[in-house]
Amino acid sequence: MQRQHIAIIGAGTAGLATAIFLARQGHHITLIEQAPALTPVGAGILLQPAGLVVLDLLGLRDKALHYGARVDALVGDTLSGRTIMHTRYADLGLPDSSHGVGIHRASLCHILDQALAPLPHKRLMHTRVDSVAEQGRGVRLTLSRDGATDTLEADAVLIANGSNSQLRPPALVRYDRQYPWGALWTMQPCSEASTALRQRYDGCHTMAGILPTGITPARPDTPLVSVFWSLPVADMPAWRDGRIDLNTWRVGAERTWPDLAPLLAPLRSSRELIPATYRDVIMRRWAQGRIGVIGDAAHAMSPQLGQGANMALADALALAQALSNATAWPDAWATYHRLRTGPIRFYQRMSRGLTPVFQSHSRSLAAARDMAFPLMYAVPWLRKQMALTVAGLKTGLL
Numbered sequence: 119m120q121r122q123h124i125a126i127i128g129a130g131t132a133g134l135a136t137a138i139f140l141a142r143q144g145h146h147i148t149l150i151e152q153a154p155a156l157t158p159v160g161a162g163i164l165l166q167p168a169g170l171v172v173l174d175l176l177g178l179r180d181k182a183l184h185y186g187a188r189v190d191a192l193v194g195d196t197l198s199g200r201t202i203m204h205t206r207y208a209d210l211g212l213p214d215s216s217h218g219v220g221i222h223r224a225s226l227c228h229i230l231d232q233a234l235a236p237l238p239h240k241r242l243m244h245t246r247v248d249s250v251a252e253q254g255r256g257v258r259l260t261l262s263r264d265g266a267t268d269t270l271e272a273d274a275v276l277i278a279n280g281s282n283s284q285l286r287p288p289a290l291v292r293y294d295r296q297y298p299w300g301a302l303w304t305m306q307p308c309s310e311a312s313t314a315l316r317q318r319y320d321g322c323h324t325m326a327g328i329l330p331t332g333i334t335p336a337r338p339d340t341p342l343v344s345v346f347w348s349l350p351v352a353d354m355p356a357w358r359d360g361r362i363d364l365n366t367w368r369v370g371a372e373r374t375w376p377d378l379a380p381l382l383a384p385l386r387s388s389r390e391l392i393p394a395t396y397r398d399v400i401m402r403r404w405a406q407g408r409i410g411v412i413g414d415a416a417h418a419m420s421p422q423l424g425q426g427a428n429m430a431l432a433d434a435l436a437l438a439q440a441l442s443n444a445t446a447w448p449d450a451w452a453t454y455h456r457l458r459t460g461p462i463r464f465y466q467r468m469s470r471g472l473t474p475v476f477q478s479h480s481r482s483l484a485a486a487r488d489m490a491f492p493l494m495y496a497v498p499w500l501r502k503q504m505a506l507t508v509a510g511l512k513t514g515l516l
Contacts, residue, residue: 119441119442119444119445119446119447119450121144121145121146122145122146122273122274122441123145123146123148123271123272123273123274124140124145124146124147124148124272124273124274124275124276125147125148125150125257125259125270125272125274125275125276126147126148126149126150126275126276126278127150127247127250127259127275127276127277127278127279127285128150128151128277128278128279128280128283128413128415129149129150129151129153129156129227129231129241129243130227130278130279130280130413130414130430131223131226131227131230131413131426131427131430131431132278132412132413132414132415132430132431132433132434133149133151133276133278133279133412133413134149134227134230134231134234135172135176135230135430135431135434135435136276136278136412136433136434136437136438137149137234137237137239138176138230138233138234138237138434139176139434139435139437139438140437140438140441141234141237141238141239142237143438143441143442145441146238146239146240147237147238147239147240148239148240148241148242148270148272149234149239149240149241149242150242150245150247150259150261150270151241151242151243151244151245152244152245152246152247152279153243153244154243154244155243156224156227156228156231157224160222160223160224161222161223161303161304161305161331161344161346161392161394162220162221162222162223162303162305162329162330162331162342162343162344163220163221163222163223163226163424163426163427164189164218164219164220164221164315164329164424164427165182165186165218165219165220165221165226165427165428166218166424166425166428166508166509166510167207167210167212167214167215167216167217167218167509167510167511168428168431168432168509168510168511169427169428169431169432169510170182170215170218170219171214172428172431172432172434172435173229173431175435176230176233177233178229178230178233181229181232182219182221182226182229183219185221185222185225185226185228185229185332185333185334185335186219186220186221186225186331186332187219187220187221187311187313187330187331187332187341188217188218188219188220188313188330189207189217189218189219189220189313189314189315189329189330190206190207190208190216190217190218190313190314191204191205191206191207191313191314191315192204192205192314192315192317192424192508193205193314193315193316193317194316194317194318194319195316195317195318195319196318196319196320196488197318197319197320197324197374200488200492201492202319202487202488202491202492203317203491203495204495205501205504205505205508206505207505207508207509209501209502209505210502210505210506210509210511211502215509215511217313218315218424218509219332220315220329220330220331220332220344221331221332222305222331222332222333222334222342222344223427224334224335224336225332225333225334225335226427228334228335242261242263242270244263244264245261245262245263246261246262246263247259247260247261247279247285248260248261248262248267249285250275250277250285250409252407252408252409253271255273255408256271256272256273256274256408257271257272257273257274257275257408257409258270258271259271259272259275273408274408274409274410274447275408275409275410276410276411276412276437277409277410277411277412277415277416278411278412278413278415278430279415280413280414280415280418281396281397281399281414281415281418282397283411283414283415285415286399286401286411286415286416287406287409287411289402289406290401290402290403290404290405290406290411291399291400291401291402292400292401292402293398293399293400294397294398294399294400295397295398296351296395296396296397296398297351297395297396297397297398297420297473297477298350298351298352299348299349299350299351299396299420299473299477299478300348300349300350300351300354300393300394300395300396301346301347301348301349301393301394301421302346302347302349302354302357302391302392302393302394303344303345303346303391303392303393303394304344304345304381304382304385304390304391304392305331305342305343305344305345306342306343306345306381306384307340307341307342308330308341308342308343308380308381309341311328311330311331311341311343312328312330313330314330315327315328315329315330315424316328316377318374318375318377319476319484320374321481321484322474322475322476322477322478322479322480322481322483322484322487323348323478323479324348324374325347325348325476325477326345326346326347326348326371326374326375326378327344327345327346328343328344328345328377328378328381329343329344329345329346330343331343331344343381345378345381345382346394347371347391348476348477349393351395354393354395357388357389357391357393358389358393360387360388360389361388362388364385364386364387364388367388368382368385396418396419396420396421397414397418398418398419398420398466398469398470399414399415399416399417399418399419400417400466401416401417403451403455404416404417404454404455404458404462405451405454405455406451407447408447410437410451410454412430412433412434412437413429413430413433414426414430416433416462417429417462417465417466419465419466419469419470420469420470420472420473420477422469422472422473422476422477423465423468423469423472423507423508424508425465425469425510428510429461429462429465429510432458432461432510433458436453436454436457436458437450437454439453439457440453440454440457460513460514461510461512461513463514464512464513464514464515465510465512468507475487
């Protein structure tokens with residue numbers, strides 16, 4: 119496609135990665151971000167082999183390995199210590215896909231931002247997009263900054279401003295709801311982190327996890343882990359307001375999983391635990407005319423399979439491939455949908471189905487999970503399919 123002026127709304131993983139790909143193709147990119155600056159917020163994420171492939175194509179895999187921590191397996195135990203989940207990347211039998219990488223979200227954005235910085239592009243920070251509308255052969259964006267409004271004309275726009283986006287074209291959205299469960303997060307120093315994402319379950323109502331997360335640009339000498347604790351969204355206001363007795367909760371959490379004790383000890387207030395909520399967003403398709411939706415804005419899902427950042431990176435690659443061979447936007451969107459429909463639909467269904475198995479009050483689901491999962495891991499074909507699913511390499515059920 120001839121050089122286009124493409125506005126990208128949101129400077130997260132999807133927006134930054136897409137901006138790099140398209141700027142390298144020679145397109146004129148305007149990146150619009152509501153935050154005043156790219157700040158080190160968020161917690162740890164797990165880059166799967168599928169996402170690492172995209173970073174490799176961007177020339178950023180080594181930097182991700184520098185900041186991140188190698189993850190060889192996902193291990194989950196019950197309160198009694200019985201292992202019911204043990205997904206190993208080695209079961210894939212693929213040398214280049216033998217591990218994942220735990221990394222702080224801010225570190226990943228730093229890596230992408232540094233790669234974008236020398237490329238020709240325009241950046242509008244501290245700028246909110248109030249509306250997006252097609253107009254003739256382009257798109258008009260209404261912008262707000264410091265109380266003033268402005269407009270921007272572009273050939274096309276990509277909406278990449280996260281799961282809570284209010285800019286998704288309503289006609290494209292089939293389903294949008296918040297999950298009733300979320301999680302509390304904290305980042306803590308840990309010099310002896312394992313090479314596995316470890317989880318502990320007590321039924322479906324209690325889940326804790328420890329993810330090796332590597333280092334950050336701000337703390338290059340301090341290895342970190344991300345600790346998360348599952349929680350109903352309805353309980354989160356009490357944590358934000360400081361109405362939870364932290365010591366009482368900590369005693370219970372450490373009883374559930376003694377490994378949490380040294381990681382929770384530095385906490386002095388419940389407000390130090392960061393609440394995170396998740397949405398389930400299903401779109402009929404991800405583009406119309408000259409407006410596209412990518413990343414969490416397009417297919418938000420729960421983090422049970424750890425696919426958020428990887429799906430965003432895959433979106434960026436698919437869009438770059440679609441634009442490189444298209445002569446017009448309808449052709450580009452047709453290719454994009456062909457490349458992304460299978461993986462997106464598969465992971466949305468899997469995530470939606472697995473979420474209540476790990477985050478709910480169902481006793482029957484907990485009993486079925488604890489019985490079925492070990493049996494599935496005993497079957498080599500199923501064990502490999504589970505590894506392929508976690509690795510982000512599946513494009514459909516079979």
